[in-house]
Amino acid sequence: MKWSNVKYLILRRFVQLVLLFLYFAGNYWGWKVLQGNLSASRLFDTVPLSDPFAVLQIMATGMIIGTNALIGAAIIVLFYGIIGGRAFCSWVCPVNMVTDLAAWLRRKLLIDRIERKVWVTRNLRYYMIVIALIVSAITGLAAFEVVSPITILNRGVIFGFGAGAGLLVAIFLFDLFVLKNGWCGHICPLGGVHSLIGKYSLIRVKHNSDNCTLCMRCKEVCPEVQVLGMIGKRSEFVSGQECSNCGRCVDVCDDDALGFHIRNYLSKESK
Amino acid sequence: MSHEAKKKTPISERRRFFTDLAHHAGLGVMGVLLWAGYAQKAKSSPLTLRPPAALEEADFLKACIKCGLCAEACVNRPQNIDKETGRPRPGTLKMARAQDNVTIGTPFFKPREVPCYMCEDTPCAVACPTNALDLKKVTNPQTGELDFKMMDMGLAVVDPNSCIAFWGIQCDACYRACPLMDEAIRLEYDRNPRTGKHAFLKPVVDMNACTGCGLCEKACVTEKAAIFVLPREIALGKPGAHYVKGWDKKDQQRVQERVGKDVTTHDERSKENPMDYLNKGLEF
Numbered sequence: 249m250k251w252s253n254v255k256y257l258i259l260r261r262f263v264q265l266v267l268l269f270l271y272f273a274g275n276y277w278g279w280k281v282l283q284g285n286l287s288a289s290r291l292f293d294t295v296p297l298s299d300p301f302a303v304l305q306i307m308a309t310g311m312i313i314g315t316n317a318l319i320g321a322a323i324i325v326l327f328y329g330i331i332g333g334r335a336f337c338s339w340v341c342p343v344n345m346v347t348d349l350a351a352w353l354r355r356k357l358l359i360d361r362i363e364r365k366v367w368v369t370r371n372l373r374y375y376m377i378v379i380a381l382i383v384s385a386i387t388g389l390a391a392f393e394v395v396s397p398i399t400i401l402n403r404g405v406i407f408g409f410g411a412g413a414g415l416l417v418a419i420f421l422f423d424l425f426v427l428k429n430g431w432c433g434h435i436c437p438l439g440g441v442h443s444l445i446g447k448y449s450l451i452r453v454k455h456n457s458d459n460c461t462l463c464m465r466c467k468e469v470c471p472e473v474q475v476l477g478m479i480g481k482r483s484e485f486v487s488g489q490e491c492s493n494c495g496r497c498v499d500v501c502d503d504d505a506l507g508f509h510i511r512n513y514l515s516k517e518s519k
Numbered sequence: 520m521s522h523e524a525k526k527k528t529p530i531s532e533r534r535r536f537f538t539d540l541a542h543h544a545g546l547g548v549m550g551v552l553l554w555a556g557y558a559q560k561a562k563s564s565p566l567t568l569r570p571p572a573a574l575e576e577a578d579f580l581k582a583c584i585k586c587g588l589c590a591e592a593c594v595n596r597p598q599n600i601d602k603e604t605g606r607p608r609p610g611t612l613k614m615a616r617a618q619d620n621v622t623i624g625t626p627f628f629k630p631r632e633v634p635c636y637m638c639e640d641t642p643c644a645v646a647c648p649t650n651a652l653d654l655k656k657v658t659n660p661q662t663g664e665l666d667f668k669m670m671d672m673g674l675a676v677v678d679p680n681s682c683i684a685f686w687g688i689q690c691d692a693c694y695r696a697c698p699l700m701d702e703a704i705r706l707e708y709d710r711n712p713r714t715g716k717h718a719f720l721k722p723v724v725d726m727n728a729c730t731g732c733g734l735c736e737k738a739c740v741t742e743k744a745a746i747f748v749l750p751r752e753i754a755l756g757k758p759g760a761h762y763v764k765g766w767d768k769k770d771q772q773r774v775q776e777r778v779g780k781d782v783t784t785h786d787e788r789s790k791e792n793p794m795d796y797l798n799k800g801l802e803f
Contacts, residue, residue, distance in 0.1 A: 273608055275587070278595030278607070287624075288586035288648045302584050306649065316649035379550045386551070387558040394561045394623050395554075397587060403614055403624060407587060410616020412623060512677040516768050 253502075256495030267418050268403045268405050275406050285402045286340070287393065288317055296320035301377070305390035308381045325445055331447030332405040337432060338471075338494035342401045346416055347432045350423035351471060359424065366427050370474060370490070373440030380437050392437055429471045433490075447489040452511050453498060457483045459505035466497035466506060485511055562620040567733065568628050568748060571635060571670035572644035572652045576750070578579055582651035585624030587614050589643035589652055596642045612643060628672075630733020630748050637667040637698060637732050668699070673731030673748040674755065675704070675724045682745035684721055687711045693722050693746045696738035703728040704735060710732045722746065726755065 267282065274283035280293040288298040298320030306313050328336060338344050354360050376392075385390035393399060397419050400412040423430045432439055455478050462480045467473050475488030476497065499505045528537075545559070570589055573579045577743045594610025601608050611633045615621035626633055626643075644652035646715070659666040675693075679685040697704040702725060709719040723734075724746075726768050760776035 267651060275591045275594070278591070281593055282740075283646075284586040284588040288588065289795065290586045290588065290646075290648075298584065298586075298648060302591050306582060306584060309581040311578065311581060312649055312650075317584060320648060354569035371594075375547065375550075379554060382551055383558055385555045386555050387562065388577060389562040389622070391554055391558050391585070393585055394558060400617075403585070403587065407590065407614045408616070410618055412617035414617075 260339050260387055260494065261345070261511060264345060266341060267340060268402070271302075271402065271406050273306070284400065285406055287399055287402075288320060295323065297324055298386050299438070300325050300445065301438050302393055304351055304441075305380060305384040305392060308384040309388045309390065310385070328442060328446050329449060331450055332493065333446035334439070334440045334490065334491075334492040335449075335451075337436075337439050338492040339437075341398055342405070343398050343416070343436075344432060345420070346397075346401070346420050347423050347429070348471075350420050351429060353424055354428060355468070360428060364426075368427060368430075368434050370434050370472075372434050373437050373443070376435060376437035378438050395439070396437075397431070398438060433471050438488075439492075442492075443489040446493075449493075450510050451493060451497070451508060453486040453491065453493065453506055454509040455479060455483060455486060456505050456507075457481060459503045461503050461505075463503070465500040469496045469500050471496075474493050485509070489517075523782065536798050549792065562622050564615075564627075565620045565661075565753060566750065567625075568630065568673050568733070568750065569728070570626050570628070570643045570652055571637065571672055572641055572654060572656045573672075574651055574653055574656070580622060581627070581650050582649045584651070585614070587624075587626070588646040588648065589626050592613050592642040592646040596638060598636070598638065601784060602699050609633050609797075618745075628733070630736040631744055634733035634735075634737040635670075635672060635731075637670055637730065639665060639667055641665060641667075641670075653655045668728075669731040670732070671751070672733075673750045674726055675729050675731065675733070675735050675746050675748050677722055677746045679721075680745075681741055681743070682722065683741060685721055686712065687713065687717055689720055690740060691720060691722070692738045692740050693735035696734045698732060698734060699728055699730070703730065 270279065270282040271285055271289070274281065274289075281291070282289045284297075286299060287302050288296070290296055296316040296319050298317045300321040303313060303317055303321040306317075310486040328334070331338075381391040395415075397415045401416055403412070404413055419431045423432075427434060430461065452477070455476075457478070457480055460480045464479070466479060467476055470476050471494065472488065472490040472492065475486050475491040477487070477488075478484050493508075498508060523800045565777060567576075567577070569579055570593075574582060590610060590612040593612040594671060599607045599610065602800040609632070611628045612626045613619075615623050615625050615627055617623055619627075621627045639656055641652075641654065644654050644657065647653075647703050655664070656671075657665055657667065657669045659669065677685075682690075684690045691706060694704050694706050704722050706774055707719075707721045707723045709721060710718050730746045731751075736744045739746050760773050763773055764770040
């Protein structure tokens with residue numbers, strides 16, 4: 249296996265694991281690098297960070313939320329909105345490791361080749377956002393935060409796993425046997441929120457169709473394959489909001505037809 | 520269009536529109552009902568003790584973002600480091616897991632395991648980003664300083680059946696463990712008629728002074744604690760505004776709560792004059 253074929257994959261795993269380790273150390277050794285968890289944290293004991301979707305749900309319950317959480321959410325929105333795009337999902341979120349494993353096994357076991365008549369719209373995640381906010385307003389409890397496998401895995405690493413870990417196994421099995429990219433690519437409302445936040449981000453994958461040999465390996469590994477409509481047809485940025493900048497397509501491409509670039513909104517070719 | 524589809528009745532655009540509408544609305548309502556049902560159940564954790572400075576439970580559940588910064592501040596506070604090992608002792612605050620019967624991801628504590636030591640700087644509340652733990656709740660409005668006596672996590676309750684002091688055995692473990700000794704727990708002396716020459720030293724909790732820190736529960740010598748902390752809503756009854764201590768000026772103000780409230784019983788029998796009812800004879 250060539251390094252260039254796994255570069256971003258290994259970088260991503262490295263970032264994901266380092267973040268989990270820092271959170272763990274924040275509790276276990278009291279390190280003041282990154283404390284809290286992905287719902288809300290404190291960076292270097294000063295900068296607040298918080299999950300904009302969690303903050304939105306708390307606001308939906310009718311609660312006036314503390315300023316630190318609001319500032320934290322604003323920082324996250326600005327960072328991903330301007331720079332990272334939907335990178336949270338593939339570079340930070342620990343559940344990505346679970347669902348990527350399921351997707352990898354699907355490919356290895358050729359489960360993808362056997363057609364199953366399960367069809368769920370990839371827009372489900374946006375409906376989930378609306379439903380989560382409605383349920384938060386009705387029950388007075390941030391609704392996604394009590395079912396989210398992301399926080400369950402994240403808290404499990406930091407404070408110790410509980411019975412909620414079963415949910416992670418369930419999602420793994422769901423992705424493996426029920427629906428390809430089921431959780432991250434269809435259901436997860438936090439992924440939907442980050443898709444919307446990152447829609448206009450500067451860092452994007454760009455396709456060069458002149459180099460493309462139509463091997464379609466990129467489409468095979470892409471967890472949001474609908475964003476790769478231009479492959480072999482047009483040279484342009486992957487501008488679909490659901491692209492999580494995971495870079496797997498860049499990794500697997502042997503023809504230098506895909507790469508990370510910075511979108512330049514001033515020039516015409518960046519669409 | 521395939522051969523089979525042709526045979527079926529064609530669906531008009533209008534019908535398709537309304538069916539799609541009903542489809543989406545139906546799925547949406549189903550999702551809301553399932554999810555809200557679970558959330559309603561998930562937020563019911565009436566026996567939970569929250570960190571000091573926590574908002575009232577319903578508001579606390581709304582505001583808590585489940586980040587665990589309070590629990591981390593609690594376990595890693597400098598006073599909690601064991602000088603011999605250099606490692607922190609177990610912290611008071613725990614983050615609820617699925618099996619804990621507490622809304623998942625929220626902080627709580629179990630006094631019998633680790634009570635709250637009521638740090639004067641309340642590091643847990645300082646760490647909270649959402650104000651679910653609100654420093655105002657433990658700040659003295661007069662001095663503007665943090666006051667640990669204003670903490671209110673619950674109320675200690677004594678079970679006189681299992682408390683050995685009520686048997687006549689001398690034990691003042693809870694009394695001595697109490698950070699507000701003689702305020703929150705005092706010892707009531709009573710004659711022991713069984714022996715005729717000994718005294719009972721009964722622990723009695725003052726509901727206004729007790730903060731619910733649980734040091735008494737931790738210190739209790741019985742196998743299962745005979746003094747334990749419960750949330751106030753569970754531990755206390757409520758007499759209602761029509762029972763007032765006439766001899767207590769402060770309590771008399773509660774009569775005001777009655778204004779505008781109908782406290783008369785209305786049922787089948789109360790329609791008639793009591794005199795009529797007596798004259799009719801008894802009917803059960």
